[in-house]
Amino acid sequence: MPKKGTKSKKAVDDVPDQQENKLPDYLELQRTRVVCNADAPIHTQGFQYSGAFAAMGVDNSVSVEKFCKNFKIDIKRLTEDDMEFDMIGVDASIANAFRRILIAEVPTMAIEKIFMADNTSVIADEVLSHRLGLIPLDADPRLFDYISENDVPNERNTIVFKLHVSCEKGSQRITVKSGELEWLPEGSQLSMASPAQSGDKQKTFTSFSQSQKEILEKPLGVKFKDITIARLGPGQAIELEAHAVKGVGKVHAKWSPVATAWYRMLPEVVILEQIEGEEAEELVKKCPVNVFDIEDLGNGGKRAVVAKPRACTLCRECVMGPCGEKIQLRRVRDHFIYTIESTGALPPEVLFTEAVKILEEKCERVISELS
Amino acid sequence: MEHGSLEDSSASTFSIMEEDHTLANSVRFVLNQDPRVAFCGYSIPHPSENKVNIRVQTTGDPAKDVLKDSLQDLMVMCQHIRGTFDTAVADFRGNKLADAMDIDLNKK
Numbered sequence: 096m097p098k099k100g101t102k103s104k105k106a107v108d109d110v111p112d113q114q115e116n117k118l119p120d121y122l123e124l125q126r127t128r129v130v131c132n133a134d135a136p137i138h139t140q141g142f143q144y145s146g147a148f149a150a151m152g153v154d155n156s157v158s159v160e161k162f163c164k165n166f167k168i169d170i171k172r173l174t175e176d177d178m179e180f181d182m183i184g185v186d187a188s189i190a191n192a193f194r195r196i197l198i199a200e201v202p203t204m205a206i207e208k209i210f211m212a213d214n215t216s217v218i219a220d221e222v223l224s225h226r227l228g229l230i231p232l233d234a235d236p237r238l239f240d241y242i243s244e245n246d247v248p249n250e251r252n253t254i255v256f257k258l259h260v261s262c263e264k265g266s267q268r269i270t271v272k273s274g275e276l277e278w279l280p281e282g283s284q285l286s287m288a289s290p291a292q293s294g295d296k297q298k299t300f301t302s303f304s305q306s307q308k309e310i311l312e313k314p315l316g317v318k319f320k321d322i323t324i325a326r327l328g329p330g331q332a333i334e335l336e337a338h339a340v341k342g343v344g345k346v347h348a349k350w351s352p353v354a355t356a357w358y359r360m361l362p363e364v365v366i367l368e369q370i371e372g373e374e375a376e377e378l379v380k381k382c383p384v385n386v387f388d389i390e391d392l393g394n395g396g397k398r399a400v401v402a403k404p405r406a407c408t409l410c411r412e413c414v415m416g417p418c419g420e421k422i423q424l425r426r427v428r429d430h431f432i433y434t435i436e437s438t439g440a441l442p443p444e445v446l447f448t449e450a451v452k453i454l455e456e457k458c459e460r461v462i463s464e465l466s
Numbered sequence: 467m468e469h470g471s472l473e474d475s476s477a478s479t480f481s482i483m484e485e486d487h488t489l490a491n492s493v494r495f496v497l498n499q500d501p502r503v504a505f506c507g508y509s510i511p512h513p514s515e516n517k518v519n520i521r522v523q524t525t526g527d528p529a530k531d532v533l534k535d536s537l538q539d540l541m542v543m544c545q546h547i548r549g550t551f552d553t554a555v556a557d558f559r560g561n562k563l564a565d566a567m568d569i570d571l572n573k574k
């Protein structure tokens with residue numbers, strides 16, 4: 096938990112000195128904060144150019160050493176499938192790169208091909224296929240290769256599932272859940288051509304040379320067994336085979352490893368002028384997320400203080416109305432509250448490390464292309 | 467691919483295929499922090515083309531070297547981020563374990 100109330104009292108000039116020659120306060124504020132006024136935010140751009148303050152003898156450049164010294168990560172919450180952490184001392188462009196990579200470029204496994212043998216349910220083949228594609232699979236994508244158009248599906252690039260359900264005539268309607276997808280570690284069971292003449296081994300849609308059970312440590316399956324796929328009425332049946340392959344979110348969202356990944360800048364609520372008595376009570380009531388609190392002054396008076404600025408949603412309720420001038424809402428430019436919600440294939444902390452690795456790979460690729 | 471002039475290597479546009487804002491914006495940030503850079507920016511000429519153009523103008527050094535250094539710097543930053551993150555996760559897990567043990571001890 097963040098220490099309550101410490102952040103808010105911090106004035107801008109408490110920020111660790113990054114230069115020997117200090118900037119005047121108002122410029123330092125512009126450089127490190129976005130100020131959210133009642134009408135619109137100001138100083139949203141920041142100063143990126145290294146020579147922005149050259150005329151004042153202030154160096155605005157950031158060397159790698161300086162970056163490494165100031166960079167901090169503070170984990171707030173970490174569970175099996177979601178996490179929240181503070182990333183401090185990094186520019187929005189880099190924080191955003193990780194977000195973009197998490198959503199669109201970290202690979203996962205998802206069902207891509209459906210071989211429909213029978214579908215007499217009310218749900219159309221293509222809709223059913225789409226629903227199957229979106230089911231998160233509990234398979235580590237790092238153990239698999241990408242499959243390209245001319246590749247033969249094998250045990251290293253394809254996961255095969257079977258779904259065979261039917262509802263008997265005269266019985267109740269049934270619901271088909273994702274848990275009924277059965278993993279076929281030996282590969283496809285559907286034969287490709289009509290009855291093979293030479294009897295020995297039938298040609299199927301995959302050519303596994305060994306069972307996936309031998310190359311994987313744990314059995315594969317779906318992450319959640321209770322996702323409704325279809326409903327079957329009496330006499331209806333579904334029989335199909337689903338082939339899952341490795342892919343990335345920019346091709347189709349079903350491969351996105353995160354439900355979503357987002358960040359927000361750390362809010363900072365500053366009381367510029369003391370707010371007392373009635374007005375303070377009013378202010379506390381006004382904030383929907385209880386950012387403010389009342390502090391009793393010795394003589395029976397009351398004063399508003401900022402108790403939990405982190406909760407601020409920037410609704411700007413407090414800066415509108417009578418005492419609006421006395422409050423300033425700010426955001427710390429280089430402090431990001433990052434949230435990652437995994438869909439289940441990989442835990443969130445692994446996803447983030449993978450995302451950082453992907454950015455590294457991108458750099459490496461371009462460097463080698465340039466030389 | 468680099469587009470520049472033969473006589474003056476200090477200003478060039480680099481066309482990078484199969485990349486987008488993800489890399490270009492990060493590199494632009496790192497380039498901007500480099501005192502050798504006089505100007506830099508990037509553009510995506512057409513949204514349906516997977517390509518970015520990164521423009522680098524320096525105060526004298528070859529643009530290509532400066533860009534390469536920036537990419538190198540970005541890589542080092544990423545490695546540092548990864549390292550810090552892993553330590554933070556390990557610490558967080560460690561603390562949680564310690565907390566759990568504390569509670570057990572207090573309960574007796």
Ligand code: SF4
Binds near residue numbers: 385
């Ligand atoms: S902007 Fe909204 S949430 Fe934030 S402190 Fe003001 S009233 Fe509360």
